[in-house]
Amino acid sequence: MRSAALIAAAALATAVLVVLLGSRSEPRLAGSNGVDAGSYSITLADGRRHCERNQLVPADADRLRMTIASFDRPMPPIALTITRPDGGVAVDRRVPAPPRQGPVELPLGVTTEAPLRGATVCVRPGGRKIALAGFARNARLEWLRPGSESELGVAGTIAHRFGIGKPGWMGAWTLVAALLLIAGVWVLTARVVLRETAP
């Protein structure tokens, strides 16, 4: 009986913790270009443009996050353009000067509905030189989803992502299967404990 109560308490505590930890909201990535932002590797003079070619702009992104330094002076406005492989312009915006140097979010003005492959992403400072964080001649690009979201709030997205980068026959159902197996582990463990501690 005492074991049953302990198991119930553990299950309840786990559920509460999962809800508490899973409800914390923060900006969530839609994707990145995988470049390490280990240093300010690209210096960009006023008016000069830096482009990252052949980029994948993910779906569900509404802003681009980059780490930009302005040499401890106020940040200049940044022009952001995203060009499709056929030369068509997907985004062309002049983002007002961000409040401070460091991680900077550049709004796209739209939320991307589908992924765009082979895009060219360019930034250009207007009024002052800047430095972009990246590795060698590549800057790190992070695409963010709209607003702030909790982990539980993006559960559907997590399930979709879970099926990617795996064999083709796997899909979102794999996460459901894994969660069911976890539940199975709990049930099996509870049964063993109850049976072995029975008077």
Place this chain on the structure above:
Amino acid sequence: MGAHRPCRAAGDGALSRLRDGWRRIPRAGRACALIALVNGIVWALLIPPYHVPDEPVHVAYTQYLAETGKLPTHDPGPEYSTEQQVQLAALDFYAVTGNRGDKPPWSSLQQERLEDATDGKRRDDGGHKSVASNNPPLYYMAEAVAYRLTPGASLMTRLYAMRLVSALMAALTVLFVFLFVRELLPASPWAWTVGALAVAFQPMFGFESGGVNNDNLLYLCSAALFFALARAFRRGLTVRRGAFIGLALGAGVLTKFTMAAFAPAVGLALLVLTWRAAPEDRRAAFRAAGVAVALGSALLLMYVAANSVVWGRPLLQDAAGVSTPSPGAGRAGGLREQLSYYWQLFLPRLPFMQDHFPHAVPLWDTWFTGFNGRFGWLDYDFGRPFYRWIGWLVYLPLLVLAGVGLYRSRAALGRRLLELAVYALAVLGLVVAIARPSYTTFLSGAAFPFFQPRYILPLLPLFAAIVALAVRGAGRRAAPFVGTVVVMLALMHTLFAQLLTITRYYA
């Protein structure tokens, strides 16, 4: 037709003996193994391909062996097949590994690229020097069976088939841990279950069991060896038990040379067991010890011969089992410095010792925090406060209770001091096996400290024994309560490690 009958009869006999043996295992032990299997499958599903340490090179070794029937060489050249190379690139593996801020492919476009990229690519053109190419082949042979049993499948599907084999090995490891604790504490059945489940839910063990890595078979062999030794100490050394000891040690050495660290302990155990045997049984005990030595040596000799005759490799390849600078590569160290280094690698530095780890305390920063969860390519964990809390709230009471358990068993302890000495020698052997290449790396001036938390997992049976002792130390009335608390905490630990893994890669 008639000639097949004896073979079939022998096969049926072996099968029925196996079935009988399985039935003789307490139901709780079988349940613990099943739980470990399911938990291993969960981990296999949660971890993205290749994100268990060194998984790419272990998959490469298996693929090369399965495709060509040969072992990888230690010559320079591509370590991966073309198929695996393009797969790793399509998975953005090199950007994601070790870099918490980057994620594996999330987009359907990347999935299409991944599936297209590997189509028709060569599978047999890897097999050159990697950190795994010096390993003996036993684990890879088992994995090659899984590889071959999924014919026509993509490497990705085969990787998951291989991961299932690792999960199965984890289940057997937990089963042997259960049986080991049963031999140690025969009068405390509940403690067997708690000890085995503490191992099944040990998060680093679970994480490893979800990936392709020869450590999984090493853990199985070491658990089998600890069980075989404990059984021989409790019930006497017979030829069959001697054969099991030799087989467990030999199979372990054919998996990873780290297992040789247990050879001195096995030697001591065989000496003690033959010396302790009753005069009328001594001859049989000598024979059993001889079988253990002969079987272990025969397996090693077969490997040495196959290296030379079949695979054209050096006799023992690189017996260190790890890719470290050769001993002469750096400055020469002294014995005093070496001992001091070994000590500090595992224990707090004493005041008179020169500080070899100025930026960390390995006992805490590597072994304790790593044991309790540092995942991926050591790129995500629970955060420092978590480890402090469980140190004080879980491990300290557990150790106190285990101390009480030892005190309560002091009469039996006196009778089993030599058995304890064997386990202590096993620990010492592994300590030296871990510290030696690390010290060589240190002498070479390399910045990378060559030790990882998973290296101590062959000692999981002793971890289970400590947990079981704690349950016993709680006393008969409190044992069900303490054991249930331990199991539920371990279960929660592993669940949150799995949720952490989901957020690391998919959120």
